[in-house]
């Protein structure tokens with residue numbers, strides 16, 4: 199019998215990679231489509247053509263230079279989706295400052311870590327969002343962060359001063375000469391398997407091309423209008439949304455600062471959007487609106503669902519009831535800019551529900567035996583690895599973690615389990631890493647466990663994901679109390695986490711135990727904890 203084909207595939211080499219900086223790519227689109235709409239912020243009631251966007255980006259870029267920010271300096275952005283985020287993204291790119299995305303759901307503990315770890319000099323922040331007092335948290339944390347010398351609140355007189363600076367063409371042209379597409383331009387924190395968040399460091403070339411190819415496979419043109427309810431702090435918003443738009447002359451439409459299903463559908467309707475993004479949970483919320491039928495969604499033709507597997511019924515409804523016949527599925531991770539595989543417009547329903555599509559242009563994918571490292575035959579499960587322009591430079595100032603993730607031949611090991619079929623379509627079948635995905639948010643139990651160890655009464659804590667109808671998974675923590683300490687209640691646990699951990703990371707369920715199920719070598723058996731928890735939760739239903 200002939201050897202079966204191996205689980206390796208390489209994407210097409212066309213069109214060519216963009217070999218420019220983000221600022222040069224924006225300038226070229228501005229030259230091609232000066233008067234097309236570039237950005238709409240529905241909540242703020244503001245809109246920009248490409249020429250207007252470019253002018254405001256260059257004003258802020260000049261303001262940042264005057265404030266002493268230069269190439270390589272880290273500028274943190276902490277805000278939900280609003281126009282200032284987008285302007286800041288492109289203004290920092292204009293002068294080669296490295297944008298550090300700070301999750302709007304972060305609270306003090308996580309904020310302090312990100313500020314210190316990446317040595318942020320300037321923070322551009324919203325004053326508040328929903329019940330989060332960003333100004334208060336920054337005031338509490340900044341004195342402990344030596345690198346932070348400047349905090350600019352969006353909408354404040356200081357913001358106006360920077361954002362309204364008179365454009366210094368000569369200074370911007372001079373700095374452009376010093377920029378290289380291989381320079382780092384963005385840091386995004388992802389928790390990884392080992393507890394503390396790690397700063398995936400991405401170059402112009404990484405993210406510009408990923409946005410460009412996502413848009414190319416979506417067949418975007420300057421006629422497209424992309425509704426972006428997914429967060430800018432993640433690649434889904436700022437790369438697959440913003441950079442896909444600016445490389446094709448399409449419009450970026452921000453429906454609301456935080457996810458709001460009704461505002462999203464209203465934006466699609468009022469702005470005649472052609473493409474809508476979301477994690478499956480968001481589409482479920484939109485489809486579940488009581489007045490769903492009242493929205494005119496006939497302008498939609500496409501969109502992207504990513505982040506976690508899409509249930510077949512949701513896909514069927516998105517195609518039939520939301521008119522998104524060409525909707526695509528993307529798979530990837532922050533460390534790979536993010537997209538590695540993507541379904542195409544002509545792919546079958548089955549391929550869009552059961553696979554995450556084939557490898558993207560200019561990229562390679564292989565499935566390996568995690569123990570031997572050998573590429574497995576097609577159809578067999580192994581670890582998903584990818585290589586190419588999309589792979590990050592590394593984790594910010596963490597060569598050790600970088601070399602655990604990227605091998606000497608530049609293959610990124612994703613920690614996801616997958617199979618590749620005979621047509622080269624990939625299926626994600628599981629995760630090697632200890633990761634919970636709650637409503638599209640990735641939660642690394644280790645990070646929460648480490649936080650809980652700071653509670654004086656807790657001797658040990660183990661966090662697991664349990665199935666949940668609404669969010670896909672919910673968090674449960676098992677704690678062992680220190681001897682003599684009273685048993686913790688769920689209310690006390692939540693109060694302890696409140697304000698310190700992002701709300702989605704606060705466990706829903708608590709179990710106080712004397713011991714955890716262990717292997718003979720002393721490793722905690724999370725699988726067994728999960729099985730016991732599921733049986734218990736089912737018993738309570």
Ligand code: AMP
Pocket residue numbers: 388503504505506507508527528529530531532533536554612614626629640
């Ligand atoms: P992040 O770094 O936040 O983008 O999360 C990346 C992780 O999300 C991947 O390693 C996968 O475990 C998961 N993921 C992303 N996209 C998909 C998808 N389409 N289907 C299943 N899991 C996904």
